[in-house]
Amino acid sequence: xxxxxxxxxxxxxxxxxxxxxxxxxxxxxxxxxxxxxxxxxxxxxxxxxxxxxxxxxxxxxxxxxxxxxxxxxxxxxxxxxxxxxxxxxxxxxxxxxxxxxxxxxxxxxxxxxxxxxxxxxxxxxxxxxxxxxxxxxxxxxxxxxxxxxxxxxxxxxxxxxxxx
Numbered sequence: 001x002x003x004x005x006x007x008x009x010x011x012x013x014x015x016x017x018x019x020x021x022x023x024x025x026x027x028x029x030x031x032x033x034x035x036x037x038x039x040x041x042x043x044x045x046x047x048x049x050x051x052x053x054x055x056x057x058x059x060x061x062x063x064x065x066x067x068x069x070x071x072x073x074x075x076x077x078x079x080x081x082x083x084x085x086x087x088x089x090x091x092x093x094x095x096x097x098x099x100x101x102x103x104x105x106x107x108x109x110x111x112x113x114x115x116x117x118x119x120x121x122x123x124x125x126x127x128x129x130x131x132x133x134x135x136x137x138x139x140x141x142x143x144x145x146x147x148x149x150x151x152x153x154x155x156x157x158x159x160x161x162x163x164x
Contacts, residue, residue: 019156020086020149026131027083028138039076043069082132084119086153093121095132104157112136112147119147121154 046069050062078096085092090103102123109122110131118135120128134150136143 019152022153023085023087024149024153025083025085026133026146026150028133028135030138031135032080035076035080039073039080042076043073045069046072082118082135084131084133084150086150088157091121091150091154093129093131093133095130100129104154107154107158110147110151110154112143119143119150 043066046065050065053062053065081094081096083094085094090101091107092099092101102121106124107121108124110119111122112119112134116136118133119131121131122128131150134143134146
């Protein structure tokens with residue numbers, strides 16, 4: 001399979017003109033916005049409360065509040081991390097703790113079944129991998145559309161065989 005210029009789909013793939021130009025990032029934007037907003041609001045609130053505590057409170061309580069807020073904020077940042085980046089040479093899946101780079105030929109299928117919390121990728125080694133960057137919690141219609149876009153890209157850049 002021969003590819004076009006960087007970011008353009010292979011010319012010998014039927015329907016290549018309808019493929020999403022690369023690179024493209026799939027990310028649950030609304031979820032990320034809520035998580036980051038809440039995380040930073042908690043950090044600011046905890047720090048402000050610690051600074052405004054009157055003297056009868058133990059100094060230890062005043063010292064412990066900002067780190068607790070920072071810990072909650074860090075958790076929210078971690079939860080907002082998932083994304084899927086599709087590029088001409090492959091796909092990068094960033095989940096909560098794991099980042100994995102896959103060549104297109106390694107991605108045999110892209111699935112988002114009813115009730116799934118996120119997209120699953122069928123891999124050439126016989127395993128399945130969660131791709132948390134595309135999830136129905138951000139909108140079912142958007143998740144289905146993004147899963148279909150990723151599936152089309154995997155078919156065009158990978159095996160070229162339709163997903164069964």
